Amino acid sequence: xxxxxxxxxxxxxxxxxxxxxxxxxxxxxxxxxxxxxxxxxxxxxxxxxxxxxxxxxxxxxxxxxxxxxxxxxxxxxxxxxxxxxxxxxxxxxxxxxxxxxxxxxxxxxxxxxxxxxxxxxxxxxxxxxxxxxxxxxxxxxxxxxxxxxxxxxxxxxxxxxxxxxxxxxxxxxxxxxxxxxxxxxxxxxxxxxxxxxxxxxxxxxxxxxxxxxxxxxxxxxxxxxxxxxxxxxxx
Numbered sequence: 001x002x003x004x005x006x007x008x009x010x011x012x013x014x015x016x017x018x019x020x021x022x023x024x025x026x027x028x029x030x031x032x033x034x035x036x037x038x039x040x041x042x043x044x045x046x047x048x049x050x051x052x053x054x055x056x057x058x059x060x061x062x063x064x065x066x067x068x069x070x071x072x073x074x075x076x077x078x079x080x081x082x083x084x085x086x087x088x089x090x091x092x093x094x095x096x097x098x099x100x101x102x103x104x105x106x107x108x109x110x111x112x113x114x115x116x117x118x119x120x121x122x123x124x125x126x127x128x129x130x131x132x133x134x135x136x137x138x139x140x141x142x143x144x145x146x147x148x149x150x151x152x153x154x155x156x157x158x159x160x161x162x163x164x165x166x167x168x169x170x171x172x173x174x175x176x177x178x179x180x181x182x183x184x185x186x187x188x189x190x191x192x193x194x195x196x197x198x199x200x201x202x203x204x205x206x207x208x209x210x211x212x213x214x215x216x217x218x219x220x221x222x223x224x225x226x227x228x229x230x231x232x233x234x235x
Contacts (some may be wrong), residue, residue: 041067
């Protein structure tokens, strides 16, 4: 598995609250960067007792340098991820984000932290063992299990991404409906205000309604008279 030396650190602004969509993009990028590097970091962990030709010995000069670099990058990603989640928490407190999305990313961050600490302890133990045995290791990595674990993680991350998209769409629709309700409420309030400020409009509307009622009464009287005359003629 090839090593990547470029950093995925996100440049965080010093002040202000960034848009929720930008925070989601940053947290997803950091999570993807963590997944890529933790999969590479796992190569230095040797949980089984069978020797594998693809096993990397962390005690060798080049591999030890790569292992240290990956460890530094993972720590940087976790630090940036914690900072972005803190921004997301502040945004949710201002009612401009989804608390459910924040809770899920916070849970994933906690899992990432525990996972990194576990692998870090295993790598350090493997390095100490390898140094004592002059670079020879008594254990190796099970490639099939590792690949299965990486594939499962990718499927879970894809599911999380789909859920984020659905929640983002729902949040956007809710926000648009709230804005439309505010616009309609404002228009109604302005109409009521105009009506109250111009009494002549109320008087005019009242006269129109009164005239309609009078016309209905006259029409009813005419119809009744015509029916009465018709009945007299027929009798």
